Amino acid sequence: MKKIDLKHQPSNWILQQIKKIDFKKKSIDVLDFASGFGRHSIQMSKEGNFVTAIDRDQEKLNYYKHIKNIETICFDLEIDQIWPLKKNFYDLVIVTNYLYRPRINEIGKLVREEGYILYETFSEGNEKYGSPKSSKFLLKDRELIDIFQDEFEIINYFNGSVEEPIKKIIQRCTLKKKTVK
Numbered sequence: 001m002k003k004i005d006l007k008h009q010p011s012n013w014i015l016q017q018i019k020k021i022d023f024k025k026k027s028i029d030v031l032d033f034a035s036g037f038g039r040h041s042i043q044m045s046k047e048g049n050f051v052t053a054i055d056r057d058q059e060k061l062n063y064y065k066h067i068k069n070i071e072t073i074c075f076d077l078e079i080d081q082i083w084p085l086k087k088n089f090y091d092l093v094i095v096t097n098y099l100y101r102p103r104i105n106e107i108g109k110l111v112r113e114e115g116y117i118l119y120e121t122f123s124e125g126n127e128k129y130g131s132p133k134s135s136k137f138l139l140k141d142r143e144l145i146d147i148f149q150d151e152f153e154i155i156n157y158f159n160g161s162v163e164e165p166i167k168k169i170i171q172r173c174t175l176k177k178k179t180v181k
Contacts, residue, residue: 030092099139119173122169144157
């Protein structure tokens with residue numbers, strides 16, 4: 001079994017944001033979008049939540065598919081097919097280190113009313129510190145706000161430099177789906 005290194009530990013920012021949210025129920029339905037080695041899926045399942053982990057790499061999913069309360073789905077999120085995910089179902093969608101603009105709006109449709117998206121990925125300026133370097137994979141300043149502001153309340157937003165676990169330029173956004181009136 002592959003040993004998980006520091007970069008596969010849950011994001012401290014993600015964990016801090018989750019602690020701030022009052023979900024009003026003991027167990028929540030979580031989607032770990034482009035889940036990789038499951039650093040957030042594993043953590044959320046340990047806390048008694050029901051997790052759907054989706055990634056295109058079956059080898060990575062095999063690492064944690066046996067863990068209680070985790071359903072893994074091997075699927076390439078960038079192909080032109082309907083995602084095998086439930087719309088308006090998840091209390092929390094976690095997206096880290098992933099950006100595919102052609103379908104980013106669809107992420108919001110997966111979140112139930114008053115549910116949350118925690119989004120943390122690379123932003124412009126990161127190219128001087130390492131991968132990714134292509135603008136295709138780097139958010140523009142306020143891009144997450146611009147994408148989600150019609151359907152979501154912006155709870156927390158950051159765009160800038162961080163030092164841990166490595167120096168990088170990132171954008172972070174906590175979004176809460178608005179109630180439909």
